[in-house]
Amino acid sequence: MTNRVTGVRSVELGVRDLHQSAEFYTKVWALEQVGAESECMHFRATGGEHHVLTIRERPKPALLGVHFAANDRAAVDALCAKARGYGVEIEADPAPLDRSAGGGYGFRFRTPDGLPMSISSDRVQHPNVVLDRSRPTKISHVVLNSARTDDQIPFFIDVLGFKLSDTTHMMEFLRCSADHHSVAIFRNNGPSLNHVAYELPNIDGLMRGTGRVKQNGFDIEWGIGRHGPGANVFSYFIEPNGFVAEYTTELDQLDDATHVPQGPDYWQKVMPMPDRWGTAGAPSNRMRAAMSGALYLGEEADLRCEDIIGRKLG
Known part of the structure; x- marks a missing residue:
């Protein structure tokens, strides 16, 4: 297409x-x-x-x-x-x-x-690409929550031209380039934003960036670990409005000619936990609420965001 x-x-x-x-x-x-x-x-x-x-x-x-x-x-x-x-x-x-x-x-x-x-x-592009490994280079992917996943996937594939990369019991991973996924749909109450992932150049950059965020008073809510589908390294935070922001790197690069999407049974067998390394632990309860959209959509958001937004940023 x-x-x-x-x-x-x-x-x-x-x-x-x-x-x-x-x-x-x-x-x-x-x-x-x-x-x-x-x-x-x-x-x-x-x-x-x-x-x-x-x-x-x-x-x-x-x-x-x-x-x-x-x-x-x-x-x-x-x-x-x-x-x-x-x-x-x-x-x-x-x-x-x-x-x-x-x-x-x-x-x-x-x-x-x-x-x-x-x-x-035809959007204007910056001629100067900044070389700073501790800063994001681009949006890696966006994950959306939906209670009607079966209605969303055909639209992204048949209309927008995405391809299915992998499926787990909870998520569908969709790509529009060599990146394993640029959009993923999470089976959850929705519609809402689950999280936005920003790409770092390498693991060292992700560690440095994660350190900077921590030093400014924002806890790692999940991570550091390496996911199953996509195999990307991750650290997750909650930003001042209750949105989930992820630093990520080393997302799998796929070849359309050779890649075969794997399904839920495969991923449950080879990767029963969402972290290959076993270092990340479970997402915090606050992170789970934020990924569901609760922190920016509901009353819980008002309480939590007032707490977050009051943090000292330096």
Whole structure:
């Protein structure tokens, strides 16, 4: 399929306190602010993508968008036509995009679960790739919660052009490049955001980045370990709005010509625990709640986020 999604560009989040959140994502998470509008900020990683994160001030935290890449305008138009034909809501038809956010050409839509997304081409790329192994290079993957997984998978595969990499009893892993997964769907109450994973260059970089986050007062809620499907190294944190943010590295690279997806029985047999090394332990109770979306969607979020957002960031 030539008209398909080719990667994750960025994630867009609604946050309670724009400047407090910006302080976390720059000083602690090590992104760099590259633009701002009214009640909105954009942040880049060290790679070429114009930005990997947008935050907008909102009364309550919310997932406002997952933004994907396509090769060119023709692919954007074709993907929009396929999405419309599939019956999902098109929020904005293909058109030139705001230059302050990298420009380009794209459209906005909602998944069958109602989550907001967009696809674009021709976004401005940074010519200077920053060499700092302790900082994120890009968005590695986004995991979404859904109570209707069987409705979501065909949309991502048949409309957006993703391929199935692996399936466990709890998750479906989908790829749109050589990366083992750029999107995963978690069988859970939903729809909601489970977590966003940011890629580090190597294990040493992940350890250094994890150390920086810990030194700024944020506990590792799960990790450090190495997952089963994808084999990526991980450390998980809860950021000031109750969203789960992951540092990850060494995600498996797959060859479409040779890769054979494995199913739940295979993974249960060879990898009964979600950590190959056995070092990570179980996710904290707070992490489990955050991954379900509870910390940013419900009353529990109000209590926990007030605690988190009050932490000293230095």
